[in-house]
Each structure stands twice: as structure tokens, then as C-alpha cells.
Amino acid sequence: MECFRIDESGYTGFDLLNADQRFQGASAIAISDEDAARLIKEHFPRLQAPELKFRSLSRRSANHQGLLALQRDLLTNYKSVTYVCDKRFLLVLMFVDYAVEPFYYERGLNFYENGQNYAMASLLTMAGPTLLGQAAFDTMLAAFQHAAKEKTPDALKALVTATRATRWREFPEALGPLAQYAAPECLSAIATPGVNTDAALVVLQSLISRMEVMADGPYRVEHDQSKNLLTYHDLMQRFIDHDQAIEFRQTEIATLKFPLKLSEVTQVDSKTSPAVQLADVMIGAAIEAANNMTGLRSGGLDPEAVMSLYRDDQFIHLIPSVDFEEQRRFRQGTQAAELIDYLAANFSGPREN
Structure with missing residues (x-):
């Protein structure tokens, strides 16, 4: 064989x-x-x-x-x-998959159609530090992978707080679901057993x-x-x-x-x-x-x-x-x-x- x-x-x-x-x-x-x-x-x-x-x-x-x-x-x-x-890009792609996509799915949009998730993750990876603030962007990503691992209410709340601490209005299409709405569908996706980074x-x-x-x-x-x-x-x-x-x-x-x-x-x-x-x-x-x-x-x-x-x-x-x-x-x-x-x-x- x-x-x-x-x-x-x-x-x-x-x-x-x-x-x-x-x-x-x-x-x-x-x-x-x-x-x-x-x-x-x-x-x-x-x-x-x-x-x-x-x-x-x-x-x-x-x-x-x-x-x-x-x-x-x-x-x-x-x-x-x-x-x-x-790995940094993969983490951003996972952020898009779990902290962004469920928000659009609930509103009837196929966020994966023709690789739209890859396009957003690429733009967020390359422009995010400048648009959102380097330190705040890094803190948000760290909070996301921590929340995906721990899945506790405190970890999820910390992720929302970290997202709001960025200049998220510069890229509301990506960060708005958490920063503006604390979208429960996104938080639920992150907290799903088995989801991790x-x-x-x-x-x-x-x-x-x-x-x-x-x-x-x-x-x-x-x-x-x-x-x-x-x-x-x-x-x-x-x-x-x-x-x-x-x-x-x-x-x-x-x-x-x-x-x-x-x-x-x-x-x-x-x-x-x-x-x-x-x-x-x-x-x-x-x-x-x-x-x-x-x-x-x-x-x-x-x-x-x-x-x-x-x-x-x-x-x-x-x-x-x-x-x-x-x-x-x-x-x-x-x-x-x-x-x-x-x-x-x-x-x-x-x-x-």
C-alpha cells in the first residue's frame, strides 16, 4: 500500500x-x-x-x-x-468566520460566496493595524483566541470590550457585529463546543x-x-x-x-x-x-x-x-x-x- x-x-x-x-x-x-x-x-x-x-x-x-x-x-x-x-492571517480568517459571518447569515447573506470571507480577512489583516490601531487590533485578536478557548461569559465580554476599543468605525462591516451590536449569534458561534483557533x-x-x-x-x-x-x-x-x-x-x-x-x-x-x-x-x-x-x-x-x-x-x-x-x-x-x-x-x- x-x-x-x-x-x-x-x-x-x-x-x-x-x-x-x-x-x-x-x-x-x-x-x-x-x-x-x-x-x-x-x-x-x-x-x-x-x-x-x-x-x-x-x-x-x-x-x-x-x-x-x-x-x-x-x-x-x-x-x-x-x-x-x-498563522496571524488564519486567526483573522477565523475571526471573520465566527465573529462576523453569523451576523450576516442571520440576515440572509452568504458571506462565503466566491471567497468574500477571504477578501475581508485579507483586508483586515493588511489594513487593520493602520485603520484600527496596531495595539488595539492586537489586543482584539488576543481576546478573540482567548474567548474561543475559554468560552466563558467574562472572556466573551472582554472580546466585545476589546473590539469596541479599536477604531472600529473605520471598518464597521467587519467589526460592527461585535462592537455595535455585541451580536449574540456571533458570541454563540465562538462559544460553541469544539470551535477553537x-x-x-x-x-x-x-x-x-x-x-x-x-x-x-x-x-x-x-x-x-x-x-x-x-x-x-x-x-x-x-x-x-x-x-x-x-x-x-x-x-x-x-x-x-x-x-x-x-x-x-x-x-x-x-x-x-x-x-x-x-x-x-x-x-x-x-x-x-x-x-x-x-x-x-x-x-x-x-x-x-x-x-x-x-x-x-x-x-x-x-x-x-x-x-x-x-x-x-x-x-x-x-x-x-x-x-x-x-x-x-x-x-x-x-x-x-
């Missing part, structure tokens, strides 16, 4: 405002341990460490060409997908959508035993166990259809799995490139060289964009509202035994 190896980077749970880790992502690659070991030996014949770790290798410029050549081989000859998201479900959903397309038939997933990946492991098992027949259109190139072809997920020790080590290289390089391209960090591989290795269907990113016409075209006919409701109902909250 075909096997995809997965690794992640940048996971900080519900805290999407972590300043040290702006980006989160994961990579999946269909490669055997035998092929992976051969490629590691070919590109790093003098490696003495017990396992290949991107972060350690990237620190030395002498390893950069080997890392680029290794990724070129992987992206040319093996099925793979890498997903990277700007953990990005794992978003990352995994995107990864699985591509693996489902790439896999020729039933396939399995292996990943490292790290604590962060336990959340991904539980979600994948729930996806596997879900046997209801249903399909959702996400974008012009992505759909999600249940039951999945994915049939098994297992944990392995990365020290004994060269293939999992290569997944670490893929996502490590992508996250490093994102940090360098946005000026958050410097050093390591040339980000332009890294990104030039990818075909369009091998890389998924979630970042703000003010090209609203392109967003409208890309997301025309999306079933985003139905998918969000379905995932929240079936895959959020504690797992039933």
Missing part, C-alpha cells in the same frame, strides 16, 4: 499570535525508507548525526547546495505536497485534500512520535473512521470527499525512518523560506531557490491577498460554509470512544 510520510513545523496550539513562530505547516511525501536512505547517503555522504534534521543542516552554508539538490530530487521524482499558512485541522484538511488526489488507491500515513503530531494523529484517525459519503468543493482545484482513500495512520521513531526525515527537510525548508521572504528571519537557504523547485500543485499556502478578483475567480462556487459547518460538527471537540 502506498505510504505518505508526514512532518510538521510551527505548531503552537490555539496561540496563533506566537511571535517566534509566525508560520505553521506540514509536508507529505510518498517515498520508501529505502529510497530515502539512498538519497540521504547520496546528498550527505559524510553525515554523522543519527538522523537528518533540516534545522541543523541549514545552519551551515556548506550544506545548502546538498539540501537544495535533495529537495529537487524529491520534488521531481516523488509525490509530495507542502502546506504553509500565515488550533490550526491543525486546517493544515491537515489541506494536506489530505492533495494526498487524496495523488494517491492511486488506498494509502496510509506514517509520522514521527513528537508531541505536536499527536493532535494530527488523532484528527487523521477521525477522518479515517468517518464513513459518511459526502463531497465538498473548496476551490477551483480542491475538493474533499468522504470516505477517504486514507486507511491507516501510524507513528514511528523518526530516527529509524529516513522517509520521515525527508518530510522534516521539506517542511523545514518551506517554513524557513517563508520567514526569510517576509523579513522575519535571515540566513539559511536562499528562499527564492527553494520556492523555484515547486510546481503549483506541490505547494499550498494561506496568506492574505488583496487581488480580490483573483480570489473571487479561484473560490467561485465554493462550499466553504457547508464544509466549515461539517468539519466543526464532525471533527472538533473530544473524540468519542
Whole structure:
């Protein structure tokens, strides 16, 4: 059975405002341990460490060409997908989904039609600090993720107070539902059990959508035993166990259809799995490139060289964009509202035994 190896980077749970880790992502690659070991030996014949770790290798410029050549081989000859998201933008998108959209839904407006939620979240992310006040905007976002986690009356009240403390009249379409009306439908959505700001479900959903397309038939997933990946492991098992027949259109190139072809997920020790080590290289390089391209960090591989290795269907990113016409075209006919409701109902909250 075909096997995809997965690794992640940048996971900080519900805290999407972590300043040290702006980006989160994961990579999946269909490669055997035998092929992976051969490629590691070919590109790093003098490696003495017990396992290949991107972060350690990237620190030395002498390893950069080997890392680029290794990724070129992987992206040319093996099925793979890498997903990277700007966690701050994702948090704003979640704010729009739960603190804004229910207000419009109650008034008969489809806020997700043709990606309108992405357009508003992009504008709010990029212009919000200037329009609303940087400190007040940051405080509002922190209050939102706290309210989504705690769900107490005090936390919800603090969110409304923080929203009103911004210059919300500069963008009433987005902040008016909370600031002007303290809209009960929005507060209820935020307080719904299972709703949270953990990005794992978003990352995994995107990864699985591509693996489902790439896999020729039933396939399995292996990943490292790290604590962060336990959340991904539980979600994948729930996806596997879900046997209801249903399909959702996400974008012009992505759909999600249940039951999945994915049939098994297992944990392995990365020290004994060269293939999992290569997944670490893929996502490590992508996250490093994102940090360098946005000026958050410097050093390591040339980000332009890294990104030039990818075909369009091998890389998924979630970042703000003010090209609203392109967003409208890309997301025309999306079933985003139905998918969000379905995932929240079936895959959020504690797992039933």
C-alpha cells in the first residue's frame, strides 16, 4: 500500500499570535525508507548525526547546495505536497468566520460566496493595524483566541470590550457585529463546543485534500512520535473512521470527499525512518523560506531557490491577498460554509470512544 510520510513545523496550539513562530505547516511525501536512505547517503555522504534534521543542516552554508539538490530530487521524482499558512492571517480568517459571518447569515447573506470571507480577512489583516490601531487590533485578536478557548461569559465580554476599543468605525462591516451590536449569534458561534483557533485541522484538511488526489488507491500515513503530531494523529484517525459519503468543493482545484482513500495512520521513531526525515527537510525548508521572504528571519537557504523547485500543485499556502478578483475567480462556487459547518460538527471537540 502506498505510504505518505508526514512532518510538521510551527505548531503552537490555539496561540496563533506566537511571535517566534509566525508560520505553521506540514509536508507529505510518498517515498520508501529505502529510497530515502539512498538519497540521504547520496546528498550527505559524510553525515554523522543519527538522523537528518533540516534545522541543523541549514545552519551551515556548506550544506545548502546538498539540501537544495535533495529537495529537487524529491520534488521531481516523488509525490509530495507542502502546506504553509500565515498563522496571524488564519486567526483573522477565523475571526471573520465566527465573529462576523453569523451576523450576516442571520440576515440572509452568504458571506462565503466566491471567497468574500477571504477578501475581508485579507483586508483586515493588511489594513487593520493602520485603520484600527496596531495595539488595539492586537489586543482584539488576543481576546478573540482567548474567548474561543475559554468560552466563558467574562472572556466573551472582554472580546466585545476589546473590539469596541479599536477604531472600529473605520471598518464597521467587519467589526460592527461585535462592537455595535455585541451580536449574540456571533458570541454563540465562538462559544460553541469544539470551535477553537488550533490550526491543525486546517493544515491537515489541506494536506489530505492533495494526498487524496495523488494517491492511486488506498494509502496510509506514517509520522514521527513528537508531541505536536499527536493532535494530527488523532484528527487523521477521525477522518479515517468517518464513513459518511459526502463531497465538498473548496476551490477551483480542491475538493474533499468522504470516505477517504486514507486507511491507516501510524507513528514511528523518526530516527529509524529516513522517509520521515525527508518530510522534516521539506517542511523545514518551506517554513524557513517563508520567514526569510517576509523579513522575519535571515540566513539559511536562499528562499527564492527553494520556492523555484515547486510546481503549483506541490505547494499550498494561506496568506492574505488583496487581488480580490483573483480570489473571487479561484473560490467561485465554493462550499466553504457547508464544509466549515461539517468539519466543526464532525471533527472538533473530544473524540468519542
